[in-house]
Amino acid sequence: MNDTKKPNTSLQELKDQYEAARGKHLKLNMSRGKPSPGQLDLSNELLGPLDSFLTEDGTDARNYGILDGIPECRTLFADLLGLDRDRMIIGGNSSLSLMFDTVAALCLFGTGGNRPWQHYKYAGTPVKFLCPSPGYDRHFRICEELGIEMIPVPLSSEGPDMDLVTDLVRQDPLIKGMWCVPLHSNPEGVCYSDRVVEQLASMETAARDFRIFWDNAYGIHHIYEEVTLMNILDACEKHGHPERAYYFFSTSKITFPGAGVALIASGPDNIRELKGHMSAQIISYDKLNQLRHVKYFKTPDNIRAHMARLADELRPKFDLVLSKLEAELRGTGLASWSHPKGGYFISLNTLPGCAKRTVELAREAGVVLTDAGATYPYGRDENDSNIRIAPSYPSLGELDAAMDIFILCIKIAALETNKK
Structure with a gap:
């Protein structure tokens, strides 16, 4: 923060205010980045009846077939994101599911003729992932579930600490992967610079099968300023x-978290491998939902206009x-925060x-936040300082009340710590 100033209110006065707030028995939730009902309402027309069930190539979307997604859906998102539609698979509603399945496939089968990653786990030397932190807790959960060791990497305003990243991947052949949320990152709001993307694409790695998991979840979610991201696949x-x-x-x-579409894009060999594994798992994803999205949005410009309303x-x-x-x-010195x-x-x-104490106090007063430490691998924030705020779901009135309590809890936790 800039100039520092001492809080004027005593700890006892703050606790009196806290007890008054707790007595209201509020139930306010800022724990996850859920769209609000108002956001969801903007997509309600998507639920209307389809005028035809046929795709552009004449396939009946109600039936089996087209494992990698209907052509017009792949075209729509390829044009929106600058991707190659022939190196893309359209999945179900969850990109997280595609991420898990991809990492699991590499653990079970390997890639490019290299050993399956689980081989190293059974040999007592599990593979490792670099995890820019603070980061997305569900990425870390995938690694924990599959027995992958996680290495935290600090974030700067341009992206991961690339001096550290390049040193680590050059020296250690067990570092097989890296998580990246490259635009408006969760939770810091960091946008990767062209320099960082170029370094990630060009750096020397000891592992021949090193892979970057590029979760561009917020690639078109601009609120204050549109930011351009270099295309990692082209780089x-x-x-x-x-x-x-x-x-x-x-x-x-x-559109709808429980009824959207997701995609994975990559190089031709990766897509060929993944389609081979998927063919043993599923015949096709929900083509009717893909068709709905295409008929609703029609063009990338219409998607961008929708995002402006969001x-x-x-x-x-x-x-x-x-x-x-x-x-x-x-100016109090009690907290600092991002400006995404x-x-x-x-x-x-x-x-x-x-x-942790701030989150605990808030929860006892009826304000639920993501657990402190969740933004770090294994839930270990060595400084016990980072808290993710998710403002999207509550109404403005609820958010106003929740923030008053949250700020009160920050002040109490700080003064309690100073007394020790």
């Missing part, structure tokens, strides 16, 4: 590593959170040793 191909990255995207926070829904909530933090905490240009989250850092 990898340019630098002679066409199979290095898997690119993920979904409409979970664009930004209008989200912006007042981000404004409220940031203005409350500014008014109550700026888009995405779904605001990342806040308390004084060291205060995050």
Whole structure:
């Protein structure tokens, strides 16, 4: 923060305010980045009847077939994101499911003729993933579930600490993967610079089967400012590593989280491998839902216009959170926070040793936040300082009340810690 100022209110006065707030028996939830009912309502027309069940190539979408997704759906998202539709698979509603299945396939079968990753686990030397942190807890959960060791990597305003990343991947052949949320990252709001993308695409790696898991979840979720992201697949191909990255995207926070479409794109060999594994698992994903999305949006420009309306829904909530933090905490030295240009989250850092206590106090007063530490591998935030704020779901009135309690809890936790 800039100039520092001492909080004027005593710990006892703050606790009196806290007890009054707790006595209201509120139930306010800012734990996940859920779209609000107002955001979901913007896509209701998607649920209307289809005028035809036939795809552009004449396939009846109600029946079996087309494992990699209907051509017009692949074309729509390829044009939106600058991808190759022939190096893409359209899945179900969850990109997280595609991520899990991809990592699991590499554990079971390997890639490019290299050993399956589970071989190393059974030999007592499990493979490792680099995890830019603070990061997305569900990425870390995949690694834990599959027995992959995680190595935290600090984030800067441009992306991961690339000096550290390049040193690690060059030296250690057991580092097989890296998670990246490259645009409006969860929770920091970091946008990877062209320099970082180029380094990720070109760096020397000890593992021949090193893979980047490029979760571009917020690639078109601009709230305050549109940010352009270099295409990782093009960069990898340019630098002679066409199979290095898997690119993920979904409409979970664009249309309906439980009924959207997701995609994975990659190099031709990776897509061929994945389709081979998927053919043993599924005959086709929900082509009717793919067709609905195509008929509803029709063009990338219509998707962008829809995203502008979603930004209008989200912006007042981000404004409220940031203005409350500014008014109550700026200059106190008790907290610092991100100022994202888009995405779904605001990342806040308390004084060291205060995050868990802040979250605990908030929960007891009826405000549920993501667990402190969840944004780090194994839930271990060594400083016990990072808290993810998810403003999207509550109404403005609920968010206003929740932020008052949250800020009160930050102050109490800080003063309690200073007394010890």
